[in-house]
Amino acid sequence: MQLLPLILLPAVASGAAYLVRSVRLRSTILVGTAAVHLGLVARLWGEPGIAPGAWLAIDPLGLLVLSLVSVLFLVVAVYAVGFLRREPPRGGRVFVTGLLGFLAAATLVAVSHHLALLWVGMETTTLSLAPLVYHRHDRRSLEAVWKYLLLSSVGIALALLGTFFLAAAQTWGHPLLLEDLVAGATSLHPSLLRTAFIFLLVGYGTKMGLAPLHAWKPDTYGEAPSLVAGLMAGGLTSCAFLGVARITEVTIAAGLATFVQPLLLAFGVVSLVVAAAFMIGQGDLKRLLAYSSVEHMGLLVLGLGLGGVGPYGTVLHLVNNALTKGVVFLAVGNVVLATGSASADQAKGILRRLPVSGVLLLLGLFAVTGSPPFGLFLSEFTILNAALAQGHTWIALVVVALLAIIFVGMASVVLEVVYAPADNPAPAVRESLLLVGGPALLLAAVLVLGLYVPVPLHAMIAAAAQGLGVAAP
């Protein structure tokens, strides 16, 4: 199975979407490319394998990230067709071009086993989504896109510096090739590797939105169209996490686990604290979800830093987080389309006005805060379990307390939006299947993952987590 067509297909489609004038044809290109991409990715599940020395290869973790991006993208693509019908397609052309460009770049990140190539893909994901953040062409979205570009670019620049440090640390094998880095990990220069790890963690951590590097996130998610914010919170952050996971794998293989793990734990706990602090009294649904994203990114690196069953919990959490973010952002997107605002004061009585989206938002709230029986409960439970098993009782207690605060903070806003009577009640509207079908399917998937993890998925997650934990001494 060649991986190159998987990158070229959306790249070519992106160019075609820019040249086409008909809106219908452009929508067909968008959804068609997303569907074919998902079909090709599904075929990869039968035959994962790594050719030695290849720059593009598919391994369990890369395949998981690729599948998540592809599933989420198909849902977002279908939603985008409905969205562009409602919202005058000022940037319809740029919009679809940017979305497909993102898919090509994210695919490149997921299949890159050459860490400089991975960097190129990561930078391209940032740039391809920038015009979409500026979709509304007003002052607020301009400020958001400026912060997004500047902070992400500086982060990504530091990641490049880290990549060069990693190349300098290497004395054996093909330069910057993941397999050779892991295989020859003990021959890496330790102090250069440490420097590389710090720069890469800070760089890709900025793109993940780990606190205190998250400053761009609330503004960007708050101002970007909801479907773009959902694609960022579920897809872009998963790609950035892959960058952090790759360098963690190399550094742990080099026997520096005691150096890596405290750093990851610190970023994780700080992210949870910041998310909890800023969620209290947050009156804007999309900014609320942005802090929820900071929280979940924190949990991802926390699990990675714990060792034991932590990495398994992290990878499972990655899957659940990406799917759930699709549900909540698209449901909020429907609220914004109907009421013109994501502010909790102006969007009330949603359950009456948008019955389906209201239910999706309500169930999405329980899913995203990690309540049973949804998937995030299972993965958060696994991570807490790892904390207790590894003797980090205090971390487990602090995390449980913070998760409780976060639940209260989110629930107080979302419940008001869903249930409180509207100031000027409007009749219920018929909701387009394009706008509610995708998120409903994602919600069903998150529910299933909370009840049981299918065997092939479990095997893939276990294989992906293997390299991220500490090998037995």
Place this chain on the structure above:
Amino acid sequence: MTGLHELLLLCVVLTNFWVLGTTRLSSTIRATAIQGMLLALLPIALHPSWSAHTLGLAGGTFLVKTVILPSFLAWAIREAAVRREIEPLIGYSASLALGAAAVALSFGIAQRIPLPESDSTLLIPVALSTVMVGLLVLTTRNKALSQVVGYLVLENGIFVFGLSQVERVPFLVELGVLLDIFVGIFIMGIVVFHINRAFDSLDSTRLTELKD
């Protein structure tokens, strides 16, 4: 040819101070153009083998960093009709002093990190100090355009660092890196232009509507 690359590297440091010390935006853009030219000459001076790889890297760097980006930035300030950085967060003499401190610090750090088989003892300290100057400009200047220049200087510093790995990191990747920097600055420039239209100013301190 032994002395040439050291001379070029010293000139890179001088252009850093030029960026730090000048008030006129057009002058800082000229400084980055000259810095870009020095960077384009460096691969040839460091590896005087005239391979296609070295020449391609030098040509690409020259085209992007000396011709396209500076003229694009110059176009942006002409359209936006801004001339000067009015009130930087830190004064000019203070930022020059900080720049000097960055150079000293970089030499200190470079001695501590044992970099193998480096072509020039100046390469790493100059790279690190350029990165620091870039970050300094990014964080202390208010004009959006100055911040773009700061980002460009930061990327130039990383480029110099990358030259120590030029034989190991393959060509294709370097081209991709160059292209990404180009597109990044290009998009930033467009945003700068829009900021001017929407706010009648290029002052990023006015971008304060979004907060919690």
